[in-house]
Amino acid sequence: MISIAVDGPSGAGKSTLSRRLAAELGYIYVDTGAMYRTIGLFALRKGADLDSETELAALLPEICLEMRYVDGVQHMFLNGEDVSGLIRTQEVSMAASRISAHPAVRAFLLETQRGLARENNVLMDGRDIGTVVLPNAQIKIFLTASAQERARRRYEELAARGEKDSFEQVLADVRQRDYNDTHRAAAPLCAAQDAVTIDTTGYDFEQSFQKMLEVIRRAQKQEG
Numbered sequence: 001m002i003s004i005a006v007d008g009p010s011g012a013g014k015s016t017l018s019r020r021l022a023a024e025l026g027y028i029y030v031d032t033g034a035m036y037r038t039i040g041l042f043a044l045r046k047g048a049d050l051d052s053e054t055e056l057a058a059l060l061p062e063i064c065l066e067m068r069y070v071d072g073v074q075h076m077f078l079n080g081e082d083v084s085g086l087i088r089t090q091e092v093s094m095a096a097s098r099i100s101a102h103p104a105v106r107a108f109l110l111e112t113q114r115g116l117a118r119e120n121n122v123l124m125d126g127r128d129i130g131t132v133v134l135p136n137a138q139i140k141i142f143l144t145a146s147a148q149e150r151a152r153r154r155y156e157e158l159a160a161r162g163e164k165d166s167f168e169q170v171l172a173d174v175r176q177r178d179y180n181d182t183h184r185a186a187a188p189l190c191a192a193q194d195a196v197t198i199d200t201t202g203y204d205f206e207q208s209f210q211k212m213l214e215v216i217r218r219a220q221k222q223e224g
């Protein structure tokens with residue numbers, strides 16, 4: 001089985017690019033952020049203290065997480081309910097960032113993620129895929145862009161959906177999430193030593209896509 005790990009900060013374009021690349025390569029796309037978001041949503045609904053590992057750990061056994069593929073698109077199901085749309089709000093983004101700091105939450109998802117890579121050729125995106133989840137992935141990419149550029153993209157995406165956060169608010173959230181994701185003790189966001197870093201600042205979707213494809217094709221050739 002072949003695994004491609006794509007890590008990077010929020011808003012670097014990981015999900016859209018990864019989805020398209022996986023389709024191009026005929027691999028399964030695994031969006032691990034969606035898993036953390038789903039747990040974040042559940043914790044919010046339960047009114048749990050997002051910073052309390054004990055409270056969250058007690059909730060985990062109540063969660064049945066399923067990923068189903070509908071026309072090649074990953075849908076997240078939380079105890080049988082399709083929450084794919086609900087997990088995309090700013091509130092859930094921030095909750096996901098906070099609950100993902102807890103080792104108990106990470107351990108809960110680790111086996112599911114590794115299991116998918118054992119059974120399928122995967123392109124998996126997240127924060128710690130190349131470093132922790134799939135350290136033996138054949139190809140690792142660290143995708144990044146400046147905070148300003150990532151906030152601009154996120155702002156446009158939210159505006160298109162009718163969410164009315166100001167740009168300043170979105171930028172502050174991006175910075176806060178960057179801080180949370182890189183400073184937590186458990187599996188902090190960082191590039192694996194053997195990852196190829198791609199900075200998409202100033203690139204449009206197509207340029208970023210071609211750049212990633214080039215890195216993957218080159219690595220595939222070297223693998224023989």
Ligand code: DC
Pocket residue numbers: 010011032033034036037093096097098100101125126127128129177181
């Ligand atoms: O990629 P995303 O924005 O959907 O991820 C939501 C949050 O989940 C993000 O702030 C950090 C966390 N996350 C993580 O800790 N590890 C991963 N492999 C994926 C996401």
